[in-house]
Amino acid sequence: MSTAETATSALYAAAADIGIAEPDVHVSGIVADLVAVLVAVTAGEPRVLTLQDARALPSGPFELTHRSLQSGLHAWVERQTHHPLGYVEQLYTFADRDRGLAPDQRVISISYLGLTREQPRGAGEATGWQDWYNYLPWEDHRVGVPPMIDAVVLPALRAFAKSAPTPAVRQDRANRIAVTFGTDGRPWNEELVLQRYELLFEAGLIPEARRGTPDAGPAPVQGRSMILDHRRILATGIARLRAKIKYHPVVFELMPDTFTLLQLQRCVEALAGRLVHKQNFRRLVEQQELVEETGQLSQETGGRPAKLFRFRREVLFERAIVGTKLPISRS
Amino acid sequence: MSTAETATSALYAAAADIGIAEPDVHVSGIVADLVAVLVAVTAGEPRVLTLQDARALPSGPFELTHRSLQSGLHAWVERQTHHPLGYVEQLYTFADRDRGLAPDQRVISISYLGLTREQPRGAGEATGWQDWYNYLPWEDHRVGVPPMIDAVVLPALRAFAKSAPTPAVRQDRANRIAVTFGTDGRPWNEELVLQRYELLFEAGLIPEARRGTPDAGPAPVQGRSMILDHRRILATGIARLRAKIKYHPVVFELMPDTFTLLQLQRCVEALAGRLVHKQNFRRLVEQQELVEETGQLSQETGGRPAKLFRFRREVLFERAIVGTKLPISRS
DNA sequence: TTCGTTATACTCCCTTTGAGCATTATTGGG
DNA sequence: CCCAATAATGCTCAAAGGGAGTATAACGAA
Numbered sequence: 017m018s019t020a021e022t023a024t025s026a027l028y029a030a031a032a033d034i035g036i037a038e039p040d041v042h043v044s045g046i047v048a049d050l051v052a053v054l055v056a057v058t059a060g061e062p063r064v065l066t067l068q069d070a071r072a073l074p075s076g077p078f079e080l081t082h083r084s085l086q087s088g089l090h091a092w093v094e095r096q097t098h099h100p101l102g103y104v105e106q107l108y109t110f111a112d113r114d115r116g117l118a119p120d121q122r123v124i125s126i127s128y129l130g131l132t133r134e135q136p137r138g139a140g141e142a143t144g145w146q147d148w149y150n151y152l153p154w155e156d157h158r159v160g161v162p163p164m165i166d167a168v169v170l171p172a173l174r175a176f177a178k179s180a181p182t183p184a185v186r187q188d189r190a191n192r193i194a195v196t197f198g199t200d201g202r203p204w205n206e207e208l209v210l211q212r213y214e215l216l217f218e219a220g221l222i223p224e225a226r227r228g229t230p231d232a233g234p235a236p237v238q239g240r241s242m243i244l245d246h247r248r249i250l251a252t253g254i255a256r257l258r259a260k261i262k263y264h265p266v267v268f269e270l271m272p273d274t275f276t277l278l279q280l281q282r283c284v285e286a287l288a289g290r291l292v293h294k295q296n297f298r299r300l301v302e303q304q305e306l307v308e309e310t311g312q313l314s315q316e317t318g319g320r321p322a323k324l325f326r327f328r329r330e331v332l333f334e335r336a337i338v339g340t341k342l343p344i345s346r347s
Numbered sequence: 348m349s350t351a352e353t354a355t356s357a358l359y360a361a362a363a364d365i366g367i368a369e370p371d372v373h374v375s376g377i378v379a380d381l382v383a384v385l386v387a388v389t390a391g392e393p394r395v396l397t398l399q400d401a402r403a404l405p406s407g408p409f410e411l412t413h414r415s416l417q418s419g420l421h422a423w424v425e426r427q428t429h430h431p432l433g434y435v436e437q438l439y440t441f442a443d444r445d446r447g448l449a450p451d452q453r454v455i456s457i458s459y460l461g462l463t464r465e466q467p468r469g470a471g472e473a474t475g476w477q478d479w480y481n482y483l484p485w486e487d488h489r490v491g492v493p494p495m496i497d498a499v500v501l502p503a504l505r506a507f508a509k510s511a512p513t514p515a516v517r518q519d520r521a522n523r524i525a526v527t528f529g530t531d532g533r534p535w536n537e538e539l540v541l542q543r544y545e546l547l548f549e550a551g552l553i554p555e556a557r558r559g560t561p562d563a564g565p566a567p568v569q570g571r572s573m574i575l576d577h578r579r580i581l582a583t584g585i586a587r588l589r590a591k592i593k594y595h596p597v598v599f600e601l602m603p604d605t606f607t608l609l610q611l612q613r614c615v616e617a618l619a620g621r622l623v624h625k626q627n628f629r630r631l632v633e634q635q636e637l638v639e640e641t642g643q644l645s646q647e648t649g650g651r652p653a654k655l656f657r658f659r660r661e662v663l664f665e666r667a668i669v670g671t672k673l674p675i676s677r678s
Numbered sequence: 679t680t681c682g683t684t685a686t687a688c689t690c691c692c693t694t695t696g697a698g699c700a701t702t703a704t705t706g707g708g
Numbered sequence: 709c710c711c712a713a714t715a716a717t718g719c720t721c722a723a724a725g726g727g728a729g730t731a732t733a734a735c736g737a738a
Contacts, residue, residue, distance in 0.1 A: 046377050046409075048377055109416065109440040111457075124379055124409075126440050126455075191665070293695095293696070293697070293698095295719090296695070318714045319703080319713080320715050321715090321716080322717095323717095607685090609684075624726095625686095626688090649684065649736060649737085650683040650684025650734080651686085651735050652735065654686090
């Protein structure tokens with residue numbers, strides 16, 4: 017197509033305009049990979065689909081036959097899980113030089129977040145669904161602040177701050193610790209998943225940060241590690257999801273067709289890693305008309321039977337951006 | 348490095364696990380481009396840096412020498428504008444097959460949003476800074492709803508809805524029109540920039556949608572067009588920025604060192620495309636301690652002199668996410 | 679001096695939201 | 709059959725947030 021060629025030359029003309037040379041080898045050494053953070057919530061626990069002895073996120077090369085990145089991922093995941101992907105969202109594209117491979121090779125990793133419902137283990141799957149707090153144990157505050165934070169994480173981080181080369185850096189590190197981990201009377205902010213991971217990474221408390229540098233260093237913090245920067249990608253996905261559930265009704269992609277309000281609440285809590293006030297949660301969900309009664313009751317474990325609800329899919333059309341703003345309890 | 352190679356084989360092992368074949372040609376036909384939406388606000392108008400007769404966003408190939416995508420962009424933009432990029436954020440990565448090039452070639456476009464202050468035109472720049480509402484004239488609601496919406500856009504969109512093949516599609520289109528353009532008593536939502544662009548695109552009202560199909564079709568809506576999908580990328584950038592200014596103090600990256608509160612307000616209004624309530628805006632900015640007085644006054648045009656303020660950079664360290672939540676006026 | 683214009687200070691009121699209390703409906707022992 | 713435990717559900721209250729208007733102050737220009 018001549019239009020296509022014109023467009024390309026236009027691009028390079030633009031590049032030349034702003035002082036960028038067209039590379040000698042037009043096409044070389046670049047591989048694009050798709051990496052997926054596939055999330056499900058089962059039995060009140062948040063899970064992520066893993067492979068390779070639970071040390072990797074599913075990933076694979078982007079192929080020329082795919083119509084678009086999104087469609088590539090969709091095809092790929094549905095073949096894998098035999099289940100429709102309710103919701104897919106692009107997370108981030110990385111191309112850092114230190115991700116592996118030789119210097120003249122480069123992987124561009126395009127990461128996605130996908131929401132689905134957990135499926136029984138298929139044949140050929142190496143590991144399957146893992147509780148995501150196995151990888152980031154400091155993120156689960158549902159039953160209170162995890163003891164490992166005070167026991168292990170904060171002492172190590174404070175040592176890291178103390179070892180700063182200048183007072184300014186020291187102060188900056190102290191501030192980041194306080195903000196991300198909610199010390200000094202600051203509130204815990206569940207959305208800062210990535211910032212916490214990166215702080216720990218910088219502090220050398222994450223095994224991934226110490227690859228290739230086999231010196232002693234501080235003892236790494238607990239939490240299962242992953243290949244390459246997959247744990248960072250997982251952190252990115254969790255952060256995005258925790259932010260998103262507050263203003264967009266994506267939680268329902270993780271729920272069965274009908275559910276009780278407590279089940280819905282437990283799902284939100286699993287994702288957010290913290291508890292919400294039950295009555296306020298119901299008030300919010302109902303007054304926004306996110307759900308409708310099925311007319312049936314759940315004959316669940318102990319207590320008064322709960323009404324079963326169903327997601328009102330119409331809200332996706334009625335409004336643009338709605339909110340399941342979590343009423344977060346301080347306790 | 349053996350670790351690197353192990354990691355790569357691991358990736359392909361993972362791919363094989365989930366049913367994806369390793370491509371025969373390991374590296375082929377993929378080019379990565381960086382595209383930047385560089386924003387400045389001058390004289391109360393929002394501008395975007397363009398090239399090629401104002402028909403393209405600055406872009407260029409991602410080179411292997413760059414340490415990371417972000418650093419590549421930074422280097423590149425600062426060489427171009429001779430001005431530090433205050434804030435850079437990744438927007439989206441596209442690889443749609445219809446973006447140009449031959450079928451065995453593929454461009455991956457990684458787009459970024461960058462905030463800076465407008466610079467005088469340098470030599471060799473084809474065009475420079477353009478008011479972004481030249482490209483998306485339906486987005487500027489500062490002086491009321493643009494007449495072209497009622498005169499041109501809505502009639503064309505309603506015709507598009509009416510021409511739907513089935514009643515369901517018709518209803519869906521009507522809903523999208525109402526939600527994105529705020530008809531039927533719905534409020535105007537300034538964040539839906541991309542949704543509006545895509546609706547117009549689908550309706551064939553955007554020249555970019557009609558390339559290669561030289562039939563008549565409906566008359567395109569006003570607004571300057573761009574090469575490839577650059578206008579879509581611009582819409583993505585504006586949407587992101589409009590959302591971001593509400594919870595993160597990025598506006599200050601566009602302001603001079605010292606400014607009056609009205610100047611700050613005009614900047615926010617320029618970005619949001621709508622007016623805010625002056626007194627409430629001041630209340631919000633001051634009670635969040637986003638700014639501090641310089642002690643000086645501005646001897647500006649007409650009226651009582653205004654205090655000059657300066658951004659309190661400390662807030663970036665003190666808090667994690669703060670808000671310049673716009674108090675939006677209904678009028 | 680008066681008017682136009684902008685800055686700045688306060689007030690009002692309605693909605694949202696965090697938190698707690700009370701009541702209802704079941705199940706599973708004594 | 710009564711009672712404790714467990715949930716579901718209904719309701720109230722107070723504080724904070726946010727939209728909107730009034731009032732006053734300080735300047736330049738006619």
